[in-house]
Each structure stands twice: as C-alpha cells, then as structure tokens.
Amino acid sequence: MKKHILVIPGDGIGPEVTTWGKAVLEKIGTQFGHSFTFDEALMGHAGIEATGSPLPEETLEKAKLSDAILFGAIGHIKYDNDPSAKVRPEQGLLKIRKELGLYANLRPIMLFDELLDASSLKPEILKGTDILFFRELTGDVYFGEKKRSEDRNTASDLMIYHRYEVERIAKKAFEAAMVRGKKLCSVDKANVLEASRLWREVVQELAKRYPEVETEHMFIDNAAMQLVKNPKKFDVVLTANLFGDILTDEASQIAGSMGMLASASIGDGTGFFEPIHGSAHDIAGQDKANPLASILSVALMLEISFGLQDEAKAITASIDKVLKDGYRTGDIADANTDKSKTLGTKAMGQKILEYLD
C-alpha cells in the first residue's frame, strides 16, 4: 500500500510525541511492505509565529492532498490568559476540522490492564470499561456566530445544530454500535436546550432503523455523573461538540491518563489523528511527555483510514508488552514502578520500536 501522510506537530509537546508516532509508522511500513511517504506542516502557535496564521494556507493545501494527517497538540498559555487576543492557536484546529469536513470525532476509551491502578477510580469500578465516543466536531456553539457588544459588556455564542449534522454523525455511531455491544447512549440536555431537542428527535428517528441497538438518551449532567459511577455501562456514546469535549476529557482520566488516549476525526475526506492530551507546555522539550497516545493515534490511522487491522494490532500489542514488562513514562508510573523502568519520551518511543520487532 502507498500512502502519503502529513505530520502536523503543532505546539508544546506536539513535536516530541509526533516524532515517535511517525517513527512507528515508518517501521510498520518497512515491516509490512507499505510505502509511507511524509510531509510536515505548521499549525497553532507554531503557525502564528512563522506566518501570522494559526492555519497557514500551505498547511491546508498539504492536508487536502494527504491520505491521512498525524497531529500533535495545540495551544499556548500566552493566549489562554489574554481573553482579548484576536488570533489564537485553537482557531487553526477548529478551522482545519471545518475545512476538511471532520464532523465525527471518535474517542475510544480503552484500558490497558497493566494501568488499571493508575486511575483514581477503584479498579473494580473500572475493569471491563470499553467506551467508544462519537463527538460531533464541526457544529454546535463552537462554530455558531460569536458576538461582542460595542461596549464589550455583552458576549454571546450561538449553539446551533442542523438536522443533517446530527443525522450523519448519529448514523456513524449506530453503525459502530452494530459491530460492538449494540448499545448506544445519546447525551444531550433536551430538558433545557432547543438544539438538544432537535438532537434527540433525530436520534430517536434514526434509532428506529437500528432496532437491534439498545438506544438510551441521557442528560449531560447525569452522563457526567454516571461516567464516574459506572463507566462499564457505556458502549457507544454519541454527543454534541461541547458535551463531547467535556465528557471525553473526563473519561480519559477514568482511563488512567490522558497520555494513553488517541482520537480519530473523520468525515468527508482525509482523516485526522491526534492524542486527546493537549500541548502541556509545562513539560514541553523536557523529554517527559508520554508518546503512547501519538503512537496509538497511528494505530487508529492504520485501522480507520487505511483498513490495516493487523498493522494496528501489532502496535497495540507492542504497547501491551512494553507495559507488561514494567516500562512507564512519568504520567503512568506509580509506587510499584521500577525506577530504572521509568522512561522519558525518547526511551519509551525507542522501546516500542524495539518491541515491534
């Protein structure tokens, strides 16, 4: 197979972790006889610094021409505390999602047995948890009109959904449920929000076409609670952009560490693969970041964009083995971790390559 992959390292720890995602892709290419070619482009704070834009025109062009995108992380503290900044790193990410039509964000919450103890949840609550989130990614209050009054005293964002937007992601979620546990939980706030009432209507209608899927509707406040109380009860979770942002981060901690979770954004064209974690500027450049989420993003890419199941499995198997042999990065190390097996970014990346043999 011949594929062209665009790497967008982004900000903070992005460059460090994508280095290892890319290295794993190269190795898999060699091992399985695929020809993977690579290009690189800027986004976020890195894009602003170099070109003034968080999504340089060139990046978008390269993105459209690639078969898949491996992304690192975005954001910079400098903008976070300046509410009046006009240009922000995150705009790059939001724009590329919109431009590439990446309306479905898939976030699998999977647990590595070895890491059960890394979670703040009790192992018995956690064990057996296997959730696949479908977060809508190009609508909602993220993309509705934003306004600030002239006197700057009033600010608003429009939370808005169109029927087709709900339909297309709901369809993907139902289809996934059919090949998984046949359970789907749609999360909204239909007791208060009109956008949620449309959401619920559409999901209810679609549910009729998937009678085998046990469909449940849950309010977001309750879902945020149930996720901590009994994560095992969820199979496929379908939700809007904002609620999905919140729930998946919450779920990532349930899974032990954000450093272990990857996500796939798909839709009309090129797929986009990234860790769930952010730019983590506090540890950037210090060889401390966990590269496993980026490496798992590559596994998702192989599986979802290229249909290469065996290659994806080779990656997760090697991660499994590395963890079983006791190796950890700082974020997933605990009192039982052998000090000599606590690795930096590079050593962990290297370890995975080694175990891939």
Added chain:
Amino acid sequence: MKKHILVIPGDGIGPEVTTWGKAVLEKIGTQFGHSFTFDEALMGHAGIEATGSPLPEETLEKAKLSDAILFGAIGHIKYDNDPSAKVRPEQGLLKIRKELGLYANLRPIMLFDELLDASSLKPEILKGTDILFFRELTGDVYFGEKKRSEDRNTASDLMIYHRYEVERIAKKAFEAAMVRGKKLCSVDKANVLEASRLWREVVQELAKRYPEVETEHMFIDNAAMQLVKNPKKFDVVLTANLFGDILTDEASQIAGSMGMLASASIGDGTGFFEPIHGSAHDIAGQDKANPLASILSVALMLEISFGLQDEAKAITASIDKVLKDGYRTGDIADANTDKSKTLGTKAMGQKILEYLD
C-alpha cells in the same frame, strides 16, 4: 426567630424527601425556640397536572412572600422523551430561578467520613475533598433566545452573558474564598467561546481586588478531568450555568452519592434550598429515596438564609452520628452495611429526628 417557609415538594421523590426536611425544621424550631410557619405550593409536573402551568401564579406569589423555600425535585420521564412538548416541568424551576433573581447556586461537596467507601473513587484520592461550587444560575444558554426554524430542521440556543451577571456571582465566590481556603478556580472555555472570554476578563479584573485569593482559570474539559483526578486540589469553584450543571453532578458522584448533597440558590431575595438529586421516578413512592439531601438543604437554609449556625450544626451532627452508627439508605449502603440498618425514607427521617434529641 420567626420565619415563614414555603415547601414546594415538586415531582417524583420530591414529596417524600421534603416531608423529612420539613419535619427536621419543625423539630429544630421547637428545640431552639424558633417559630417556623409553613405553606405548600405546586411546581413542575405536579403544577402542570393541577393547573396546566409548571409554575402556577399562586406558587410564585407565595414564594415571594416567604422567608425561604424548601424545594424537592422536578421532572418527569413523560416529557424527557418527547422533544416536541411545549410545556415542561423544568420550565417551572427555570422560571422561579429567574423571577426570584436566584443568580448564585451554591453547591458544597462535603464528605462524610463514613461514606468514603461509597464513592467509585479511591478513598486516598477523595479524603480531604471540600469544594464549594458557585454556579451562575440565571444566565447562559439556559435563558438565551431559543429558536426552531419553520421547517424544524435547525435549532439554536443563545449562550449569552452580561458583565454584571458575571460580576455579581464572581464577587460572591471571591468572598466565600476569603473565609475558606483562599483558593478560587474559575472554569470556562475561553479558548473557544466569546461568552467565556468575557467571563474570564471579568474574573481577572475582580481577582485584583482579592490579592489574597489564589485565582486560577481552567478550561471546562480540563476541569471535568481534574475533578476526577485530584478533587482535593479545589476549594471554591466558580462557573457558568451550563458548565456548573455538569461539573456539580460529576462532583456529586465523586462525593459518593447524589443523595447526600444539598444546594442553596440565592440572589436578590428569598433563598431557595434543594437537593442536587432529581425526581428519580423509578423509585418514587416506594419509600426508597434518601431524605438526607433534603435534610441537609434545611441545614443550608438555617445557615445561609437565617444565620442560624448552631441549628445547622445540630443537623449535620445528627446525620454524622446516624451514619457512624451504621444506618444507611439503599443508595449509600454497601457490602459492609448491616442489613437491619438499611433504612427506607421514613425510617431514616425518623432516625434523624431521634438523634436530634
């Protein structure tokens, strides 16, 4: 002290639990020599059934004339799955919040030592957690304009904040922080939302007036995560209506059970006190509901609306003792609970009265 209290039982388990809240108030009145008088009124599904309105005019009038309101719960499954219903129980709650100017919703997350094991979080993560949430309650996407297109294919809600709305609740939160741990975490999504950017601006400005308070700003996705990871790190949490709805429910589970948490809504006039839990129709009328959140709501009322600290303490002390003696309702019982000490609503209410002696 002479006070007139309006009891609004509401829907589901509401009537069962407020019965015991009221009984505790009466007992405290006798013990401490206060004259508490009571009236009762309808709201929610109960209001719709009786009058066609989720907030009958008479209820609002009685509310305005009372010194404090003890509320039960709201909501009915019948409306939840009918996204096109025009009249809904929740409208009653939203309207009374708005009409009474209840812009600040205080939700203390406090742990009873005896219940540490009831949480899905590890006891060592939990121990020492003591959070006071300030949730804005009369603005945000809850009250912004709602629209549905004529073809019914597009739906929207306006997320909107005015400077004065943020200011008045932020001030209350900073003042609370001053008499607590002097830490305040303001939660928003300023990297994406204009309303959040106004929110952050206002909180940043106000923070200058409280230099002793260590102020932090956190994105909602990160907050949802940190709350599971390390709840101890929070002291006062200040946030908008929607984010507060989500975070406080999540936090309630961290605390072991929703059945143990009360909330106070305050602002321009009469204070409004209610459990965090909902109407729980699945167990309504079965003598299964935990009345402790309603009883704790009464403790909050005594403390916040009437300034009666000792009376409030008498209530929490008696709950503490009842728990120490091993009594539990079903929701907080575990494998170690003596079967004969697992109580229904009535028996638990009775037990608290008994221990108040």
